[in-house]
Amino acid sequence: MLIHLVNPNTTRSMTEKAALAARAVAAPGTEIRADESRDGPASIEGPYDGALAVPGLLARIEAAIAAGAEAHVIACFDDTGLDAARALSPHPVIGIGEAACHTASLVADRFTVVTTLSRSVPTLRANIARYGLAGRCAAVRAAEVPVLALEEPGSDACRRISAEIARALAEDGSEAIVLGCAGMTDLARALSREHGVPVIDGVTAAVVMAEGLVRQGLATSKRGGWASPAPKAWIGRRLDQARVEA
Amino acid sequence: MLIHLVNPNTTRSMTEKAALAARAVAAPGTEIRADESRDGPASIEGPYDGALAVPGLLARIEAAIAAGAEAHVIACFDDTGLDAARALSPHPVIGIGEAACHTASLVADRFTVVTTLSRSVPTLRANIARYGLAGRCAAVRAAEVPVLALEEPGSDACRRISAEIARALAEDGSEAIVLGCAGMTDLARALSREHGVPVIDGVTAAVVMAEGLVRQGLATSKRGGWASPAPKAWIGRRLDQARVEA
Amino acid sequence: MLIHLVNPNTTRSMTEKAALAARAVAAPGTEIRADESRDGPASIEGPYDGALAVPGLLARIEAAIAAGAEAHVIACFDDTGLDAARALSPHPVIGIGEAACHTASLVADRFTVVTTLSRSVPTLRANIARYGLAGRCAAVRAAEVPVLALEEPGSDACRRISAEIARALAEDGSEAIVLGCAGMTDLARALSREHGVPVIDGVTAAVVMAEGLVRQGLATSKRGGWASPAPKAWIGRRLDQARVEA
C-alpha cells in the first residue's frame, strides 16, 4: 500500500521528521512516500499562511495521485486544504489534526491540544468544533513556540511545550495531550513518559487511519461537498484541470 | 468612505451585478470600488474552487489596501478566504454569507438559505455553525442551479430558486429566506414580493455592515487568529510580502 | 430616514447620552429621534425591573410608529421587550445587546461582555445563547457598577469597568470587549485606545444596523412569533389596541 504524506509547508526537515515517524508505525507492506509543497510559506502560522499554502499542497496531491498513491495524509495540524484535497482525490485524505483528535477521544474523555502560537488557536478550535469533538477538547493552548523553532536543535521549544503540558494537566482536568504541530512528532513518546498520560501525535495517528481506510476499501464519499471539481473556465495560473478530470 | 467589494471568482458580470446592488444601498458619501480575481475559477462551486480562488482574492485585497480602501466585502456566499483576508488587512472585512445570516437573524427567528448546488451545502452549513447561527438556520437548500446559469438571461435559474423558496416556506417553518449566492443579488426584492417574507441578499447586507463598522471606528482585532501575517521565507509564487509588512 | 431610539428606563440623561452617540454614527440624512419610557424604573437591573419596563417601552414604540419612525432601537443591553416590540411594529426593531454581539463577532473570534451588575449576567447569557452567539462569547462579566453610577460625574464607574476589561483580556482569551450597558456608550473609544482592542458599544452598533435594514427594505417577518398581536378582550389598563390594529 502506498501512502502519500504531504507537508503543506516548504520546509524539508519537517517532511523528513514526519516521514520517519510515519514509517515507524506503518504496517508491514505499507510504503510511505513523503514530499512537501514547492510553493508557499516555510511554516503555517495562522490562516493567511494556511490559505496560501493550499495551491502548492494540491499540486502535490495531484502528483501523488498520478504516482499511484492510495491515500493522502496532510501533515499540518491545521488540516490545511483538507476539504479541497478530498474533493480533488478519489482516495482517502486524512488531516493530522482530525486524526489526532479522533484518536485522543478513544483513550481519554477529555484532552488538551498544545500547539505552537496563539494565532493558530482559533483555527484549531473551529476545526475541532466542526469535527464534533469540541466537547471532548478541554482547551487549545499555545506554548508560544514558533513552528520553525521546533527544527532548531538548541531551541527551548521542547521545554516550553512540556511546561505547557504540565499547566494543562494541572488546570484543564485533561486526561491526554494532543501535540498541535507536525513538527512535534518526535517528542510524543518522551513527553508521554515524562507526564504519565497519553500524548498523541497527529502524523502517526493519521497514517494508521489512512491505512485502515484503505484496508476497509473506504474512500471519500462523492455525494456532497467533496464531489470531484466541476469543469469550468479558469484565468491565470492553475492546476492541470485535464489531469483532474481524467 | 471607500468600500472595496471583491468578487473572488473571475466572472466580471457577477462583479458588476454585485456593484450595482451595493451602490443602491450605500449611504451618501460611500464609494463602492468593485473588482474580481484575476487568477482562478470562473465560479466557486465547492471547496476545491474555493481554495484555489483565495490567492487571487488576497491579491485584490492587497491592491485595495494600497488604493485606500477602508473596508472589504467578499462577494461570495462561501465567505471564501475570509480568515486570510482578515489577517492580511488592517480594515474590516465582511463576507456576504456571514452578513446575510446575521441580518436574517434580526428579522426572523429562523431562516432558510437557498443556494446554487448541493456541493456547496456542507461548506455553508459549517460556516453558519462557526458563526454561531446554526440554531437560527432551519435548512440550507440547493436549487441545483449552477452559479453561471445566474448570468444567462434565458435560464430557468430564477424559476428554480423561487420553487425552492416555496418548498422551504412549506416544509422548514422558516420566516425568511437568505439567497446563498452573490449572483442572486438582483432577485431579492422580487422574490420577497412574490413570497411575502423577507428575502436577504448578502451583498447589500455586507455593504451596510462594512459601512457601519467604519463609521463606528471598528476594525478586526489583531489579538488572535487574525493577527498580521508573520514574516517568513517563501518558495515560488507569492504575494508581495514586503507590502504586507509595511 | 427617521430612526426611533428608545430608552426603556425613565432616566433622561441616559437617553441624551445614547442619542448623542447615535447621531455621531448616523449616515447623512438619518434623523435620530430619542425618547425614554414614562412609566417604570429609573434603571433596569435584573429581570424584575426589565419586565415592568416593557409596557412603558411599548407605549413609546407605538407613539413612534404614529410619528413616522422607520426603525426602532431599544437602548438597554438586556434587549428589554424586544420580542413584544417586534410583534407590535411593522418596522425593524434592534436591541443594542444583540447588535453589539453580532458586531463583535465580525471583528473578533471571541469577545467578552462587561456589564454593570452580576444580577444582569444570567439574562445576558440567555439572550446571547438565544441569538446563537454563545460560542463566540468567552464570558459575561460584571464590573459591579450600578447603572446610575454611570450617570454620576465623580463616580469610579469608568475605572472599575477598565479594570474588569483588563481582567477579561488577561483571563478569557478574548479579542474584543462588548460594553454591556447603554450608559457606557460614551466610554467605548477611550477604552479601546487604552486596551488596544476593539470595544463595541451597542447603541452605535444598533443604529447602523437599523439604518442598514431600512436601506435594504427589510422588516421583521410576520410569519412566526413576531406576527402582529391578535385582537382580543383586555381588562384594566392597556395600550390603545385600536391604534395597534390600524
Added chain:
Amino acid sequence: MLIHLVNPNTTRSMTEKAALAARAVAAPGTEIRADESRDGPASIEGPYDGALAVPGLLARIEAAIAAGAEAHVIACFDDTGLDAARALSPHPVIGIGEAACHTASLVADRFTVVTTLSRSVPTLRANIARYGLAGRCAAVRAAEVPVLALEEPGSDACRRISAEIARALAEDGSEAIVLGCAGMTDLARALSREHGVPVIDGVTAAVVMAEGLVRQGLATSKRGGWASPAPKAWIGRRLDQARVEA
C-alpha cells in the same frame, strides 16, 4: 402547605379548570389558592400579549406572598414572567412549561409539545432551549387552535389537538406528548388513553414540583439574576415597592 396558582391571563374559566386539575394531584394537606390577572389580555398568544400580562401577574404574586403562599405556579405554558416572579418572591416559582418539559424527560427520551397557535412556537422553542431540554424535544407543533377555543364547549379544539398528536407520533419519533397550553389541562388523561403514550399536562406537573420544593425546604437562589429587586426611583404606575421591600 399553601400553593398559589396564578393564571396570567384574565379568563376566569381557565383559572377554574387549572385549579381543578391542581387539586386533583395535590397531596393531602396542600391547599391550592388560584387567581388570575386583573390587568391584561384574555389570552396569551405570542410575545406581545405575554409581555403586557406580566405586571398583572406580578401583582397577584405580590398579593399571594402577603397572603402566606409558600410557592407559586404560573399557569401559562409560555412561563410568562417567570424570571421576574422569581426575583420578586422569596418562595419557589414554577412555570407550567418548564415543569411539563422536565417531567416529560423523566418518562420519555424525546417528547413533542403540541401548543395552540404557531405564533407561540418560537417563544416555546427558546424557553425549552434555555431550560436545556432542546435535545429532548423532538418538535414544537401548533394545532392552530386559539387559546379561548379551548373554553368553548362545542369547539373542535380537542379533535384538532388529537389529530396533531397523531401526526407527532407518526413523524417525530416522540415517545410522549406535552400539552402546550394551560387550557388543555383537562384533556391529558383522555388523550393519553387514546394515543397510548404519556401525555403531560403542565399544571399538574408544576403543582407536584412546587410541593416537592417546599417539602425539601428549597427556594430560589438569590445569588444571581433572581436576586430581590433593588430599591430605586419609579415613574408612573408601579407595583407597591414598599411591600416588595418588606
Added chain:
Amino acid sequence: MLIHLVNPNTTRSMTEKAALAARAVAAPGTEIRADESRDGPASIEGPYDGALAVPGLLARIEAAIAAGAEAHVIACFDDTGLDAARALSPHPVIGIGEAACHTASLVADRFTVVTTLSRSVPTLRANIARYGLAGRCAAVRAAEVPVLALEEPGSDACRRISAEIARALAEDGSEAIVLGCAGMTDLARALSREHGVPVIDGVTAAVVMAEGLVRQGLATSKRGGWASPAPKAWIGRRLDQARVEA
C-alpha cells in the same frame, strides 16, 4: 402510595440514611420501602463498579414490582442502571442524579455538582449532558472523599465537601450546589445554612418527583428505548425472565 428506594451498592448504612431522608419529605400516605443490592460492590466509584452493580439492582427492582411498588428511586448519583430499570419496570423510575439536577435548575440558573472522587466526574458530566442540563451545570467537582468515608463518623468528609462548596461558589459563578452522592443526603440542610445557597440532595429530590409522577398517573413510555425486554434465549446466570414477562 408505595415508593421503592433502591441503593445499588451493598452498604446497608447508606440505604438507611437515604430511607430516613426519603421519609422526611414524603407526603402523608406515602410509604418508602428501601433495600440495597445483594450482589455487587460496597460502593460505586467509577464505571466498573457501576456496571457490575446493575444486575443486583435489577433484581431488587424486579422484587419490588412483585411487592407492589408504584415507583422506583435509584439511590446512586451515577443513576446506575437507569435505562435498564426503566425498560424492566412498568412504573416510573427516577435516578437521584437526574432528579437533583432537574431540581437545581428550578432554583438556580447555574449550579455546581460536588461529588466524591474525580473518577466519577466523567460519568456525571456525560449523564448531565444527556439529560440536557450541561448548560445549567457550571462544573462537576470532586471533593476527593471516598464514598464510604461518608459512613465513618469521625472522617473529615463533611469538612472537605464544605471546602469544595466554598471554592465552587467563589470560582464557578454558581447559585446552588448539588450534592453528588447518596451518602451526602444528611448534609444538605446544614451545608445550605452554612453557605447561604440552596443545596440539593438527590434522594429527597427523587422521592418527591416519583410521588409526583404517580399522582399524575404518568409512567415510562414504552414506545422507544425503554420498551419491555424482548423474550430471548439466555446463557448462564440471569434474572428470572418469566417473572419479567408476566
Added chain:
Amino acid sequence: MLIHLVNPNTTRSMTEKAALAARAVAAPGTEIRADESRDGPASIEGPYDGALAVPGLLARIEAAIAAGAEAHVIACFDDTGLDAARALSPHPVIGIGEAACHTASLVADRFTVVTTLSRSVPTLRANIARYGLAGRCAAVRAAEVPVLALEEPGSDACRRISAEIARALAEDGSEAIVLGCAGMTDLARALSREHGVPVIDGVTAAVVMAEGLVRQGLATSKRGGWASPAPKAWIGRRLDQARVEA
C-alpha cells in the same frame, strides 16, 4: 500483535462472522482472537439486554488480558460496557459503534446509521452525542430487523436494510451509511456497491483502530473515569478481583 475481539452476546455465529471480517482487514502479523460472552442474552436489543450482558463481557476481557491480548474490540454497536472495560483493562478498548462513527466522519460530512430495532435508537443517539458526533450523524434509523434474523440464511433482513439505506439517501442528505449492528458486518461491501456510497462496518473499523493504537503505543488514560477499579468489599457473585488487581 494479539487483538481480542469480544462479542458481548452469547451467539457464536455472530462471533464467527465478526472474526472473519476482522481477519480480512487485519495487517500482516496481527492475530485476531475472538470469543463471546458465556453469561447473558443471545442478542442485545435495548438497554436491559445491554446492562445484563456486561458482567459476561468483562469476564472475557479479563480472560483475554491474562492470555496476552494487546487490545480489545467490543463487537456490539451499542458499545456495551465500553466504560467498564476501559477501566478494567490496561490496553486500548474500542467499541464498534464509536469506531464506525469516527470512521464515517473521515469519508462523509454527514452519515446515517441504519440499525436493527427502534428500541436501540435512543442508546445509539446518546452514544453518538457523547462521542461528539451528533452533528455529523443525520439520523439513526431502524430497519426493524431483529438481531438474530441476521443469522438466519433465508430471512429478508438484507433486503430491509437495503430499503432503509435507500430511504436514508433520499431523505437525510447523508453521504455515507453506517451499519448499526455487528451482525451486518458481511453486508457492507455489497451494500456499498449497490448504493454507490461508503458503507461502514464497525467491526473492521474498530480492528484497524485498535491495531493503530497499539502501533502508536497508546492506551487508555488512567487519569479520569477509566482509572483502574479501586479495591473494595463485594457481596455475592463477582469477577475475580484478585486478578483485576494483579
